[in-house]
Amino acid sequence: MVNTSIKTTKSEEIFAAAQKLMPGGVSSPVRAFKSVGGQPIVFDRVEGAYIWDVDGNKYIDYVGTWGPAICGHAHPEVIAALHAALEKGTSFGAPSVLENVLAEMVIDAVPSIEMVRFVNSGTEACMAVLRLMRAFTGRDKIIKFEGCYHGHADMFLVKAGSGVATLGLPDSPGVPKSATSNTLTAPYNDLETVKALFEENPDEIAGVILEPVVGNAGFISPDAGFLEGLREITRDRGALLVFDEVMTGFRIAYGGAQERFGITPDLTTLGKIIGGGLPVGAYGGRKDIMSMIAPAGPVYQAGTLSGNPLAMTAGIKTLELLQKPGTYEALDRITKKLADGMLQVAKETGHAACGGQISGMFGFFFTEGPVHNYEDAKKADLIKFSRFYRGMLERGIYLAPSQFEAGFTSLAHTDADVEQTLAAAREVLMSVTSYQLPVTSD
Known part of the structure; x- marks a missing residue:
C-alpha cells in the first residue's frame, strides 16, 4: 500500500496568505488547482526528477517547470x-x-x-x-x-x-x-x-x-x-x-x-x-x-x-x-514506459483512457478517444481526472493540475520512478469512484 499520509499544513497556510497578496494566490492561473480541487502545494526545492514542498513531502515531478527541466531540476x-x-x-x-x-x-x-x-x-x-x-x-x-x-x-x-x-x-x-x-x-x-x-x-x-x-x-x-x-x-x-x-x-x-x-x-x-x-x-x-x-x-x-x-x-x-549520444533515445524509452503503462493500468482497472507520447512529452485523457483536436479533448471525464489527480498527489506523484496540459519527463527520471508512479495509479484507479472532489477555497 502506498503511503497517503502526506500533510500539507504549511502549504495551506502560505497559500491562504498568498490569496490576500496576489490574484487567486498565484502568479499564473493553472497553478491554483481550480480544475482539480483543493489547494496547491507550495514548493521549497527541486532536484533531479523530484520536488519537495514546504512541509518536507517529496514528489516525483512530471511537470518539470512546464517543460524546461529536460535534464532534471537543478542539474x-x-x-x-x-x-x-x-x-x-x-x-x-x-x-x-x-x-x-x-x-x-x-x-x-x-x-x-x-x-x-x-x-x-x-x-x-x-x-x-x-x-x-x-x-x-x-x-x-x-x-x-x-x-x-x-x-x-x-x-x-x-x-x-x-x-x-x-x-x-x-x-x-x-x-x-x-x-x-x-x-x-x-x-x-x-x-x-x-x-x-x-x-x-x-x-x-x-x-x-x-x-x-x-x-x-x-x-x-x-x-x-x-x-x-x-x-x-x-x-x-x-x-x-x-x-x-x-x-x-x-x-x-x-x-x-x-x-x-x-x-x-x-x-x-x-x-x-x-x-x-x-x-x-x-x-x-x-x-x-x-x-x-x-x-x-x-x-x-x-x-x-x-x-x-x-x-x-x-x-x-x-x-x-x-547533445550527448543517446539522450533522446533515453527520453523516449522512459516516457513510453510511463505512457503505455498508464493506459494499461486504466484498462485493467476498467477506465476508458487514451493518450500517447513523443520523446519526453506525454499525455492521456479519460475518454475512449481517439483525440484529434480540442473538441475531442473536451469529451474527457474531468471529474474523474480531478479525483485521479488528488489521489496521485496524495501518493507523492506531481502531475500537471489540468486535464488540458501535457506532461514532461526528464533525463533524471528512472525506471523505479515510473514503476512507483504506475503502482500509485493502479491504487487510485481501483478506488477512484470513492473519492470526493475537494472543495476549492475561494
Missing part, C-alpha cells in the same frame, strides 16, 4: 555554470558573447532558423512573430487552431487552450473585438477548414501558427499528412507557416518537431528549454524575413532583459547536455 553542471556567470553580473542590457554562442547553437539545431532574436518569454516571442508575419506579407489575418495556446496576448486569446480551458473562461474579458477580428480559427488536424478559410479570405491571410504537437489542450499529435498539408497550403497561397515550438523545441527532438516530422516552417518560436530553467523566449526563421526586425529593418521589437547573461548561460549548458 549540477547548469548550476555550476550559473554560479560562474553570477560573479560577472546578473544583467548587462547590452550585447554579450553568450548571445552569439546560444544563437549559433539554435541556428545549427533548428532547420527553419537562419537568424534568431532572443526575448524573455514564449508569449513575447509569439507576439513579435505575429507582427513580423503581418509586416512581411502585408496582410493582417492569421489562422490559429482551437486549443492551441500561444501566450496571453489579446490577438491569441481566441479558442485558446491551457489555463483558459482549465478555468472554463470563454476567452478573456478585456480583449476587445478589434484585437481578435483578424484571428481566424480552425480545428486542429482539419486541413479542409484551413483551405476554406483561405478561400473565404483571398490574399488576406498572413500565415498559420500552431503547436506542431499540441501540449496546451492536453497531448495531441498531428495526424499523418496534417503538417505536410499546412506547408503546401501556405506555400501555394503566399502565406507563412509558423511553428510554435515553445514546448516541443529541443524536447521531442534536438531540432524540435520540424526535425522530428521533416517539415520546415518559415518561422519558429522557442522558449523553456533554451533558457535551462530561467525566463527566456526566442523567435527565428528565414534570413529574408528576420532581416525586417529592428534595427536591421522597420519592424520594432525590444526588451531590456532580452539576451540576459544568466538565461543564455543556462541555455547553452542545457543544450550541450542534450
